Amino acid sequence: MIEFRAEHFSLDFEHEKKWYPAVTDFNMHIDAGEMVALIGESGCGKSITALSMIGLQPPNTRIMGHMYLNGENGPEDLNELTKKEWTSIRGRRISMIFQEPMTALNPLIKIGKQVRESLLTHQKGISKKEAKSLVLEQLKSVGLPDVEDLYDCYPHQLSGGQRQRVMIAMAFINNPALLIADEPTTALDVTIQTQIMDLMRQMNKKTNTAILLISHDLGVVSRLCSRVYIMYAGRIVENGPVDEILTNPLHPYTKGLVDAIPDITKRGKPLKAIPGSVPGLYARSNTGCGFAERCEYCTNKCQKEVPPLVQDGGRAVACWNKSFDSGRGNTHD
Numbered sequence: 482m483i484e485f486r487a488e489h490f491s492l493d494f495e496h497e498k499k500w501y502p503a504v505t506d507f508n509m510h511i512d513a514g515e516m517v518a519l520i521g522e523s524g525c526g527k528s529i530t531a532l533s534m535i536g537l538q539p540p541n542t543r544i545m546g547h548m549y550l551n552g553e554n555g556p557e558d559l560n561e562l563t564k565k566e567w568t569s570i571r572g573r574r575i576s577m578i579f580q581e582p583m584t585a586l587n588p589l590i591k592i593g594k595q596v597r598e599s600l601l602t603h604q605k606g607i608s609k610k611e612a613k614s615l616v617l618e619q620l621k622s623v624g625l626p627d628v629e630d631l632y633d634c635y636p637h638q639l640s641g642g643q644r645q646r647v648m649i650a651m652a653f654i655n656n657p658a659l660l661i662a663d664e665p666t667t668a669l670d671v672t673i674q675t676q677i678m679d680l681m682r683q684m685n686k687k688t689n690t691a692i693l694l695i696s697h698d699l700g701v702v703s704r705l706c707s708r709v710y711i712m713y714a715g716r717i718v719e720n721g722p723v724d725e726i727l728t729n730p731l732h733p734y735t736k737g738l739v740d741a742i743p744d745i746t747k748r749g750k751p752l753k754a755i756p757g758s759v760p761g762l763y764a765r766s767n768t769g770c771g772f773a774e775r776c777e778y779c780t781n782k783c784q785k786e787v788p789p790l791v792q793d794g795g796r797a798v799a800c801w802n803k804s805f806d807s808g809r810g811n812t813h814d
């Protein structure tokens with residue numbers, strides 16, 4: 482069952498009375514219980530897409546297209562929600578985990594109270610006492626020790642990994658339909674990263690929540706997600722099942738990301754980095770493929786025309802130099 486779907490979603494930023502496209506024609510779906518990754522380098526548009534999914538895009542933006550969340554009465558268009566409707570949905574049906582839990586947690590309020598607050602805000606009619614015991618249970622279920630003591634701790638008394646566990650406890654406490662995690666482990670040590678990722682997967686299985694995992698690192702998420710969307714300069718350039726993307730990347734950008742994954746079988750060989758960087762929003766040209774100037778296969782056509790995202794079965798790629806073997810693929814998605 483599809484829980485979340487984006488259809489031809491676009492977002493522009495206003496700057497000195499001109500509009501600049503940060504996200505263009507974004508399509509995605511996530512099933513209930515599925516964990517999907519959105520990958521791309523810094524500045525590709527991942528976070529602004531995520532913020533739009535939870536109704537927190539900045540005011541100097543305009544959005545087009547649709548984002549649907551499955552509701553009791555069928556799919557609901559998130560882009561049509563009022564501010565008031567968003568307050569009821571945010572933290573309840575859609576929740577979000579950010580990169581740095583220290584900024585998301587209030588440093589002056591005890592951990593337990595903060596988690597309890599997100600429960601009390603949305604679940605009317607439960608007592609504070611009931612809420613506390615639910616919170617303790619939830620803190621235990623995300624693998625935190627001595628939860629009775631922890632309940633009365635302030636955020637700074639916890640380690641980074643523990644704080645992220647608290648964020649996960651909080652994000653799942655109202656049983657959301659959709660959870661977005663934007664670089665949830667980037668600020669953590671590698672070993673803690675793995676533990677937090679495993680916890681995300683465990684919670685995902687337990688709750689059947691649809692999860693979008695955002696990262697610049699294909700390696701970190703590939704182990705856990707079923708499908709991956711690759712974003713470049715505001716557009717999805719490739720998507721498909723993780724194993725197929727890793728073994729047979731079709732877009733030159735995806736190839737670059739795959740080559741940049743550290744791998745024990747490649748030990749001794751230098752890691753390949755993609756030369757250059759993502760162009761800034763105001764410096765992007767609207768003609769041609771966004772990746773053209775960094776692409777070793779770039780042709781004249783690539784510089785002139787934007788390649789459409791061509792779908793073939795479960796995979797899709799937007800590159801003039803890649804077409805699917807069968808010839809079935811040359812249809813516009």
Ligand SMILES: Nc1ncnc2c1ncn2[C@@H]1O[C@H](COP(=O)(O)OP(=O)(O)OP(=O)(O)O)[C@@H](O)[C@H]1O
Pocket residue numbers: 494503521522523524525526527528529530539697760761762
């Ligand atoms: N408030 C803003 N006003 C103008 N431009 C913005 C604003 N916020 C983001 N941008 C621009 O939008 C583009 C996408 O930014 P976004 O933060 O979504 O990227 P990202 O993929 O999440 O990168 P990172 O990996 O660094 O988090 C960038 O070019 C960024 O400079």
Ligand code: NI
Pocket residue numbers: 527528529663
């Ligand atoms: Ni980001």
